[in-house]
Amino acid sequence: xxxVTQAQTEISVVEKEDVTLDCVYETRxxxxxxxxxxxxxxxxxxxxxxxxSFDEQNEISGRYSWNFQKSTSSFNFTITASxxxxxxxxxxxxxxxxxxxxxxxxxxxxxVLP
Amino acid sequence: xxxVSQDPRHKxxxxxxxxxxxxxxxxxxxxxxxxxxxxxxxxxxxxYFQNEAQLEKSRLLSDRFSAERxxxxxxxxEIQRTEQGDSAMYLCASSLxxxxxxxxxxxxxxxxVL
Numbered sequence: 001x002x003x004v005t006q007a008q009t010e011i012s013v014v015e016k017e018d019v020t021l022d023c024v025y026e027t028r029x030x031x032x033x034x035x036x037x038x039x040x041x042x043x044x045x046x047x048x049x050x051x052x053s054f055d056e057q058n059e060i061s062g063r064y065s066w067n068f069q070k071s072t073s074s075f076n077f078t079i080t081a082s083x084x085x086x087x088x089x090x091x092x093x094x095x096x097x098x099x100x101x102x103x104x105x106x107x108x109x110x111x112v113l114p
Numbered sequence: 115x116x117x118v119s120q121d122p123r124h125k126x127x128x129x130x131x132x133x134x135x136x137x138x139x140x141x142x143x144x145x146x147x148x149x150x151x152x153x154x155x156x157x158x159x160x161x162y163f164q165n166e167a168q169l170e171k172s173r174l175l176s177d178r179f180s181a182e183r184x185x186x187x188x189x190x191x192e193i194q195r196t197e198q199g200d201s202a203m204y205l206c207a208s209s210l211x212x213x214x215x216x217x218x219x220x221x222x223x224x225x226x227v228l
Contacts, residue, residue, distance in 0.1 A: 107156050
């Protein structure tokens, strides 16, 4: 069975603080794919990043960075110098090697206060 | 480039009634997915189409639920004899085969069963 855990239900930070959202996954597949999506108050999920299991390089995109560690089955997401517009629910998701069944975590609600 | 469209955005119905939702994917996308999202949870996979073929169905998809994609373009999700437990946001997503499985989501249809 595949599972995604996001232990932080809600996080509040003050603007310009850095914040890390945790994601821990479980899968028996040796090939798998990890994703992060953002769901702003408008409700539409927005794709942020995709990572396959063979690519453990960390990635940085502007103020966003991702730390993938297979040894701990984690795929954490850091926002540097947070802004009010970053306020949203963030979901980590996993797709195994077989089929198209995406498993989403329960999400972390991030509130960035001015 | 229009995104994924879902109609209606909101639906209120009485228990026992049938409802149908429509999803129009991004035009060149051949893969289409349905998810259900309840308050405070991540999306749960319901079913997946590749072109007009329904290739995967979740155990969550009871026999009251049926989905179609007759011409490989838009899709419909029907719920028969609705129950209060069916109240949720129903999300549609689409992707293009070979595009790293990145799914693009619609804004969803919020169903309230009274």
